[in-house]
Structures are given as C-alpha cells and as structure tokens.
Amino acid sequence: MQRTESHACFGGMQEVWQHESGTLGCTTKFGIYLPPQVREGACPVLYWLSGLTCSEQNFITKAGAQRYAAEHGVIVVAPDTSPRGVGVPDVEGYDLGIGAGFYVNATQAPWDSHYRMHDYVVHELTGLIEAQFPATQARSISGHSMGGHGALVLALRNPGRYRSVSAFSPIVAPSRVPWGEKAFTAYLGEDRDAWRAWDACELVANAAERLPLLVDQGDADEFLEPQLQPQRLRDACDAAGYPLTLRLQPGYDHSYYFISSFIGEHIAHHAQALS
Numbered sequence: 001m002q003r004t005e006s007h008a009c010f011g012g013m014q015e016v017w018q019h020e021s022g023t024l025g026c027t028t029k030f031g032i033y034l035p036p037q038v039r040e041g042a043c044p045v046l047y048w049l050s051g052l053t054c055s056e057q058n059f060i061t062k063a064g065a066q067r068y069a070a071e072h073g074v075i076v077v078a079p080d081t082s083p084r085g086v087g088v089p090d091v092e093g094y095d096l097g098i099g100a101g102f103y104v105n106a107t108q109a110p111w112d113s114h115y116r117m118h119d120y121v122v123h124e125l126t127g128l129i130e131a132q133f134p135a136t137q138a139r140s141i142s143g144h145s146m147g148g149h150g151a152l153v154l155a156l157r158n159p160g161r162y163r164s165v166s167a168f169s170p171i172v173a174p175s176r177v178p179w180g181e182k183a184f185t186a187y188l189g190e191d192r193d194a195w196r197a198w199d200a201c202e203l204v205a206n207a208a209e210r211l212p213l214l215v216d217q218g219d220a221d222e223f224l225e226p227q228l229q230p231q232r233l234r235d236a237c238d239a240a241g242y243p244l245t246l247r248l249q250p251g252y253d254h255s256y257y258f259i260s261s262f263i264g265e266h267i268a269h270h271a272q273a274l275s
C-alpha cells in the first residue's frame with residue numbers, strides 16, 4: 001500500500017492511498033481524512049460512496065466535508081466508484097463500466113472478472129482501514145446518486161455493520177429507472193428477480209434492523225423524475241415501518257454545490273450514531 005497524497009486540512013490530514021485489491025483484481029485508490037482526534041486515539045469511520053463518473057477525488061476536493069469531520073472526530077473514507085486500469089472491461093458512455101460500478105458484485109461476463117464493488121467496500125476496504133489506520137469498528141455510510149444507492153444497499157444488505165446511513169439524491173429504485181436498468185442488465189443479467197437483492201426499495205421491505213436514515217434531495221435536480229424518484233423510497237419505508245427523514249431541498253440541483261451545502265448536517269447525523 002502506498003500513500004500518493006498528503007495534505008494538512010482543518011488540523012488533520014487528507015490523504016490518498018493506492019493498493020492492490022484482490023477483490024477488484026486491479027490497483028485502486030481511496031481518499032481518507034484523518035481528523036485531529038486520531039492523535040489521541042482511534043476514531044469511528046464514515047464511508048462515502050460517490051456517483052457516476054467519479055473517482056476517489058470528487059468528494060475529497062468538492063464536498064467540504066473535512067471541516068465537519070474534524071469537528072466531530074470522524075474519519076472519512078472515499079473509495080473509487082469502480083475498478084479501473086489495464087484489463088478492466090469498459091464501454092462507451094458514462095453510466096456503465098469504469099466510473100459506474102454501482103456497488104454490486106457482477107455475475108455476468110465480462111464484468112464479473114473485476115466489478116465487485118460491494119465486496120470491496122464492505123469487506124476488503126473496511127478490513128484494510130481497521131487494520132492499517134487508527135479506526136474503531138464503529139462505521140456509518142453515505143453517498144451521492146449512484147453512491148446514494150450504494151450506501152442504502154450496503155447498509156440494508158449488511159445488518160450490524162453500520163450505525164447510520166444517509167444519501168444525497170440517491171437512485172432509490174435502480175430496477176425501475178434507466179440508469180439502474182442498464183447497469184443491472186449488464187452486471188446482473190436479464191433476470192429481474194436477481195436485481196431485487198440490489199435495490200433499496202426491495203430490500204427495505206425485509207430489513208433486519210432500523211438505522212437512522214437521512215436522505216436529502218434537491219427539487220431542481222435534472223435527474224429527479226427520470227432517475228431518482230425518492231417517493232418510491234418514502235412508500236417502501238412507510239409500508240415497512242422503517243423511519244426515514246426525507247428532505248426535499250428547494251432550488252438545489254444534482255451537483256456538489258448541493259452536497260457541500262448539507263454535508264455538515266449529514267456528518268452530524270452520523271457522528272451522533274457513532275458516538
């Protein structure tokens with residue numbers, strides 16, 4: 001494992017590390033913010049999952065999360081959004097292949113050789129963070145758009161692993177919108193029954209635990225109706241009796257300007273559950 005960036009930031013350090021991932025079968029990078037409190041002892045960890053087209057860089061350079069992570073003493077880990085590099089399958093278009101791993105374990109060739117972002121984030125990356133950094137086993141998870149879908153699905157699929165979950169503009173029902181239908185057909189195959197295990201609105205019906213769940217959605221988001229449809233999550237949570245705080249934020253779009261406006265509230269949400 002090799003550190004490729006190191007920057008002092010709000011009394012802590014923003015770093016980027018690169019390592020060989022056995023799960024992904026390639027070299028991959030992650031960002032990690034280490035708040036000043038790590039000098040006194042191990043800190044809890046918030047995992048952030050980014051959206052389509054992102055690498056480990058977008059969140060750490062655009063969201064402004066470090067100020068709040070330093071205030072609350074939370075480590076923030078931001079992995080890449082897919083495997084990448086020589087030999088990793090890709091196609092034209094921003095919404096499939098590199099930059100678009102959708103946080104699933106692909107079952108279909110050629111994707112199944114590398115696209116295992118669920119297992120990478122839940123098992124390999126978490127194990128590495130807890131072994132190599134001053135991190136406790138208290139974990140929370142958040143993300144944006146495709147990464148919001150990832151945060152919801154990883155939390156719902158892995159009861160006991162995370163203390164809280166949140167999302168900005170998540171793809172809540174990937175089985176029913178074009179971004180998800182395209183990705184799931186490629187990664188999981190034509191059988192829609194297999195998609196249910198990767199769809200937050202399906203998973204919430206049988207959720208084994210109730211985590212503090214916060215979702216923010218801008219009402220000026222160009223993807224709101226075609227791809228996001230947060231009312232589907234509202235309906236699924238109501239039917240399952242799963243408490244959800246869903247906030248429609250007037251005037252906000254899908255960008256990191258939106259994320260940076262509310263990331264402080266999301267980190268406070270997680271810090272409360274992690275303390």
Ligand SMILES: N[C@@H](CCC(=O)N[C@@H](CSC=O)C(=O)NCC(=O)O)C(=O)O
Binds near residue numbers: 051094
């Ligand atoms: N057509 C756009 C689509 C890419 C885009 O909007 N990506 C978002 C996430 S969308 C859902 O997962 C994003 O976070 N972009 C990176 C950023 O820094 O803003 C395009 O190709 O640009």
